[in-house]
Amino acid sequence: MVSGRLTGPIGIAQPRGAALPTLLIIALVAFVTTLDNNIVAAAVPSIGRELGLGLTELQWISLGYILPFAGLLLVAGNLVDRWGQRRALLLGLLVFGTAALAGGVARDAVTLIAARAVQGAAAAVLVPATLSLLRTNLDVRGRTIGAGIWTAALAVAIAIGPAAGGMLSEHLHWSWIFFSNVPFAVAAAALAPAAAATTRRTTPGGADVRGMLLVTAAMLLFLMALVGTGEQTPNPLGRAVPAGLGVLALVAFVVVERRSAHPMLPRSLVAERAFLGGVSVQLLWGLGVSGVFFFTPLLHQESLGLTPTGAGLPLVLVAVAIVAATPLVAPAVDRWGPRYTVMVGLVLVSAGLVAIAVVNHVPSVPPRIPGLLLIGAGSAFTTPLTSFSLEVVATRDAGIASGALTASRELSSALGVALIGLVLTVRQSAELAAGAPEPDALASGFTAGLITAAVVELLAAAVTFACFRSRPFDEHRDTADSGGE
Template identity: 60%
Template sequence: MVRTLVMIALGAFVTTLDNTIVAAGAPSIARDLALDLPALQWVSIGYMLPFAGLLPVAGALVDRRGQAATLRAGLLAFGVGAAAGGLATTAWLVISARVLQGAAAAFLVPALLSLLRTNLDERGRAVGATVWTACLAVALALGPTLGGVLSEYLSWGWIFFVNLPFVAVMLALLPKVAVAGRDPAAGRPAAGSMLVVTTGMVLVTAAVVELGEGAALLPAAFGIAGAGFAIWFVRRERRARERLVPVELTGQRVFTGALTVQLLWGLGVSGVFFFTPLLHQESLGLGPVLAGLPLVVVAIAVVAATPLVPWAVPRFGPHRTVAAGLATVAAGLVAVAAVNPVPEVLPRVPGLVLIGAGSALTTPLTSYALEVVAERHAGTASGLLTASRELSSALGVALIGAVLAVVRTARLGEGARAALAGGYTAGLLTAAGLELLGAFLALRLLNPRAGQSSSGGDKRGAPFLSSR
């Protein structure tokens, strides 16, 4: 059990770290490679989109090919991408390395999450899911600080090289962890549907990124094309013999609710994590290390609040626990927005504490969603859950970036620093609104009684179904 938990923790941390580690080093990358804001966003989004797009089919491959082969191939590809990114000298090479790492992470994550169902008992799954989600939140928060330290004292290339020790340890640990073999009875991956939905996600994200540039025609074209691919995907899924998303999952109210709520959580916090170090450097004049350091407060708050989750869920239910967490995150975002005009870091700390503590309370999303699905769909369900998070991260960077860019452009007459601060405030308030929407939907969609009535008799969520 301990080795499985260590493997899960390392994988959760390193694959999530790459979502935010570029944040504090982004200005250095931009200066060295002459990148503008949209190109800089793609350095981040280039990791998240293939991660999200490949996850559903990757989950099916885990079920079909087995955990050992998937983990080994994913770790090797992730390491190659890390080495290539650290040695890159052009924007296209950096983005290509990020795409390779994102694709590799898409296969690593569902394989690691499926260990929760195959290697651990009911109590162990709850512990493992809490460890997994806590590592995600800590990595999201620590990423900018670590990126700042590496880019300031070494070079931004070390933002990539730092992944290699994690890869080496996990490869060494893999033979010592019990893993399931291939399952020839598992369905074939729906590669065609995956290509359609991934293309749609890329087009929609590109539309949001371009929206921040003030253009009208290009975002509209990308948006219409993306919507067309989304409609195509839905129709294709209805007719397909081998679906990308099994009908047993789409008909499970709690599972689809968890996907939706997780999407809104990521939309709110991911863009803020990416742009906070940029604001601290460009508006407050801090160096890369100090710019990312305040986000350590978020990580500390996550760790401190995580022990409250096992206490809260049996007493209040997963739906109320998650809703309270999202509402707390929203309060933290509003608190940071309220003090943003003050050119100091210290007043932002209380808001950051609330963001971290609230994020910790959202950890039941993963464990509860996995409990209500059949074991044969463990890999696919794990892939979809993480796809929702990664898609929300990509769209969050694009959306908050678009809001920031539009408001900054409108306020350029006030000076560059004031305009950037105004755009950041608008982004914070937008994120807070998304978190509140997520809290409302959590109360409606994650209600255990509603999940019981729509789960088709699957009682795997029994530990939560007794909650009031």
């Protein structure tokens, strides 16, 4: 590492003065791209009433954002490396803000879902462009701080999104859940020139469009199998056909990637156990948490009788716990290493989900508070997932690696909504068939979803133990890697 400076893309030195703008952009982009997904949770009843939509169509308002986000991330990471961080950030912010305005003025389902899809595509460019700044602008400890800010910002957005969406839709109009994105995009665009490099990667090879289309088609087909495409829940055959086609698309993707000269994931990344472990754990963490957070405001409105604002407000406690626990993460990594820090976090998240499941039959909010606080504190301790997964990545692959990590999170959001929704619906239907009242049946279904999510978090802890190092990464290794480029 050059004295007094930080090594940027392909060895270009970045001034240390770029660190503060980098951390601010990390916070803004993590917050707004996550908020744009979760803010719709408490507003979907209002959107449904005005546009005449059913539950399945309302789920696709969320999935319409997540699917292009997750599907395009790997190709977008490649493009970030080629275009340069500054160009990618500015273009992504422009499209993201414009699509947010389009969503706000939409008055039919097709226009709204299309605007959401464009926003998801723009977010797919923004996130790897931003996360690559961790690798190119910050030293080892700075990356831990930056990753902590990233995780805290996205988790805070997950937590307060439903409350904000409920408040805006209740007191103004649901359009404002989209208009609220614009100031964040403008602020991040103003900071981009100070933090992002214009340098492009010059190695040969094109984007793997075939791989992108196949993996996106596989995700779409799996979601169709779990959620359906219309008002009616699909019958077993309606689930089996898209699921089978999804498997075929996934197999074709693997074959294409093995034969491609320039696969979506460079073979050097696939060979890194720590990187693959980080991607897998990120997927499992989000799979457990995201689906629960999407359906919590619905449970609070339908089962507890809360207003849209009140239904999302308890999730703010998760944000409070994240903020309170985040300063403890770096010392925990120094003392225990990334493996045990992340494992502790995942076990705490699982314990929080179980704690809520135990009291879910109680028709009030206070008994749920300890579980919400445990989920928040545990999520903060999963911060090293990002920084230590990127630590093994060469600087030239920072964009594509960041895209892969975020793709796993966004894919987990889509699958989490679908999986927890399926578990909830199956259990709810069984309870209704047995004669249970609708609020009790919904609560029972949500309890089953919580237990499912808790098991997924424990599985993530097991993967963490198998894939992560027991000690922190050595800064000497980072210095040698930077200086050798």
